[in-house]
Structures are given as C-alpha cells and as structure tokens.
Amino acid sequence: MLHRLYAWCMAQADKRHSFWTIGAVSFAESSVFPIPPDVMLIPMSLARPDRAYVLAAWCTLTSVLGGMVGYAIGALLYDSVGQWLIALYGYADKVESFRHAYAEWGAWIILLKGLTPIPYKVVTITSGFAGYNLALFILFSVIARAGRFFLLAFLLHRFGPQARDIIERRLGLWVTLGAVVVIGGLIASAYLI
Template structure:
C-alpha cells in the first residue's frame, strides 16, 4: 500500500492537477487537517527535482492562506469550530496558557512551530484567538512555512536522486520515521502547552 501511494505521488508530479491537490493539502493542514503537505511535496520533488522550487512556493502560499483561515477560525469561530478543533487535538485545557505566552513570545512561537513537526493549525487557530497582529502573523508564517518548504526544495533539488534511491530502497522505514516525527510533534506540543 505504501508503495502504491508513493508511486501515485511520484506519477502525480506530471499531472496538471497535482499542484492543486498539494496546495489543497497544504491549505487544509494549516487550518484543520492532520496530514502535512510533505507527503506530496517530497515524492513530487523527487520525481521532478527541477520543479521543487515551484512546489515549495505553492506549499508556502497555500499554507499561509490556510493559516489565515485557521486564524479566522480562532478569531471569529473559536467558541464553536475553534474549540472543537482544539479539543479534537487534545489542547483544550492549555489554550489559555498558550494565549498568555502569545503576549510575550508570539513571534517566536509562530516562527519555531512553523518550522517543526508540531501541528501548525494549533498555532494558527490560537493566533486568531489570542488576537495576535494579523500582518505580523502572515509575515512570520511566510518566513517559517517558506523556510520549512524551501529546505525540502533545496535538499530535493540538490540531492534528489541520492535521496530517491534511499527512500525507494527502504520506503517502509522512511514512512515509519515520518509518522514517528509527526507523532513526536504532537507529543512535544502537548508537553509544551
């Protein structure tokens, strides 16, 4: 099954709809969806390393737009949808603590969490809930999310073939490592807040 999903993502790199799907995943991940766009970004960049830059731009733009949607959920819909999402991800009892931290460390929270596997949607929703400056939120989101996706683009563009051989040889191990990192991000987020 893993091989079929991986092969689909690699083959999708040549399809005209692939950017739309990757953009939709990136948008959704920043506001409510648990799966990061890296699941498409990495295989598509491996398939077409020369397009890794375009893929990083699409992921950055759509992630920031999704972040603004998450911000709106926190600012406008926190009492209904926002609280439900925060509780769904297990952060309900820590929102006030996180909100207080925003007053002092908002920029650092956005920058650091945007680069890590810690779920970014928690940052976007709480940024809206905390009333963090929207323009600063967008600026720091561009820096953090762009940094994350362009690091992937640099690696795939420069070392794509070398990485591809190793991933394809041990696909199960790499997928397990990716899931482990994602789960570790959730655990760290739970412990930090």
Template sequence: MLRKLYDRVIAYSAKPSAPWALALVSFAESSVFPIPPDVLQVPMTLAQPQKAWRYALIATIASVLGGVVGYAIGALLYDSVGKFLIDLYGYGQKVGAFQTAYDHYGHWVILLKGITPIPYKLVTITSGFAHYNIWWFLGLSLITRGARFFLLAGMLHYFGPMARDFIERRLGLMTFGLLGVVVLGFLAAIYLM
C-alpha cells in the same frame, strides 16, 4: 501496499492537477487537516526535481492562506469551530498556556512552531484566539512556512537522486519515520506547550 501508494504518488506528480493537490493539502493543514504537506511535496519533488522551488512556493502560499482561515477560526469562531478543532486534537487544556506565551513571545512562537512538526493549525487558531496582530502573523507565517518548505525543496533538489534512491530502498522505514515525526509533533504540542 506502501510501494503501490508511493508509485501512485510519483506517477500522479506528472499530472497537471498535482500542484493543486499540494496547494489543497497545504491550505487545509494550516487550519483543519492533520496530514502535513510533506507527504506530497517530497515525492512530487523527487519525481520532478526541476520543479522543487515551484512546489515550495505553492506549499508556502497555500499554507499561509490556510493560516488566515485558521486565524479567522480562532478570532471569530473559537467558541464553536476553533474549540472543537483544538479539543479534537487533544490540546484543549493547553490553549491558556499558549495564549500566555503569545503575550510574551508571540513572534518567536510563530517562527519556531511554524517550522517544527508541531501542527501549524495550533499556531493559526490560537493566533486568532489571542488576537495577535494579523499583519505580524502574516509576515511571520510567510517567513517560517517559506523556510520550512524551501529548506525541504533545497535538500531534495541537492540530494534528489541520492534521496530518491534511499527512500525507495527504505520506503517502509521512511514512512514509519514520517509517521513518527507527525506523532512527535502532536506529542510535543501536548506536553511541551
């Protein structure tokens, strides 16, 4: 089953709509969606390594734009949509601690959490809720999300053929590993914030 799904994503990478799908997932992940864009960026880059930097740029821009939506949810709709999303992902009791961290370390919170597997929507919604300076938020989001997606693109571009061979031979292990990273990100957000 994993092999068929992987093969479909690799085949889909050649379609003109693939960058749009990457943009949509990147946008949604920054505000409401739980799946990271890596699940598309990795196979798309492996299928077309010459487009690694383009895919990283698409993911970065879409993620930052989605972050603006997350920020707006936190700033304008926290009592309804924002609180619902935070509670949905199990972080309701952590918002106060997160806001306190913003008061002291706002820049570092955005920079560090934006590059980790901790769900970025927590950063965007809480940034809005904390009324963090929108211009700093945008600049720091561009830096941290760009670093994440361009670093991934660089590794895949450099190790492309070896990485593709490794992933294809160990697809189950790699899928389990990616799932583990997502789960660890959620757990870290719950217990380390």
C-alpha cells in the same frame, strides 16, 4: 500499500491538477487537516526535482492562506469551530496558557512551531483567538513556512536522485521515521504548549 501510495504521489508530479492537489493539502493542513503537505511535497519533488522550488513556493502560499483561515477560525469562530478543532487534537486544556504566552513570545511561537512537525493549525487558530497582530502573523507565517518548504526543496533538488534511491530502497523505514516525527511533534506540542 506504501509503495502504491508513494507511486501515486510520484505520478501526481506530472498531472495537470498536481498543483491543486498539493495546494489543497497544504491549505487544509494549516487550518483543519492533520496530514502535512510534506507527504506529497517529497515524492513530487523527487519525481520532478526541477520543480521542487516551485512546489515549495506553492506550498508556502497555500499554507499561509490556510493559516489565515485558521486565524479567522480562532478570531471569529473560536467558541464553536475553533474550540472543537483544538479539542479534537487534544489541546483544549492548553489553549489558555498558550494564549498568554503570545503576549510575550508570539513571534517566536509562530516561527518555531511553523518550522517543526508540531501541528501548525494549533498555532493558527490560537493566534486568532489570542488576537495576535494579523500582519505580523502573516509575516512570521511566510518566514516559517517558506523556511521549512524551501529547505526541503533545496535538499530534494540538490540530492534528488540519491535521495530517491535511498527512499525507494527503504520506503517502510522512511515512512515509519516520518510517522515517528509527526507523532513526536504531537506529543511534544502537548507538553510544550
């Protein structure tokens, strides 16, 4: 099953709608969706290393746009949609302390959590709920998301063939490690927020 999913993601790199697919995942991940765009960015960049930077730029743009939707959910719809989403991800009891942390550490929260596997949607929704400056939110989101996606693109562009060989030989191991990182990010965020 993993090999079929991996092959599907690899095949998306040459499809006309590939940008829209990865863009939709990146957009949704910043506001409501639990799966990070890296799941598609890695295989698509391995299939077409020449497009790794373009894919990273597209993921950055769509992630920041999705983050703005998350911000709007927090600012305008927190009592209905925002609260439900935060509770769905298990952070309902942490939001108030997170909001207070924004007063002193808002920039660092956005930058650090935007680079890590900690769910970015929690940051975007809480930024809106906390009333964090929208222009600064967008600026720090661009820096954090571009840093994450372009670092990945650089590594995949630079070491693409070797990385592809290593990943394909031990796909189960890499998927397991990726799942551990994502789950670790969720657990860490539960204790760090």
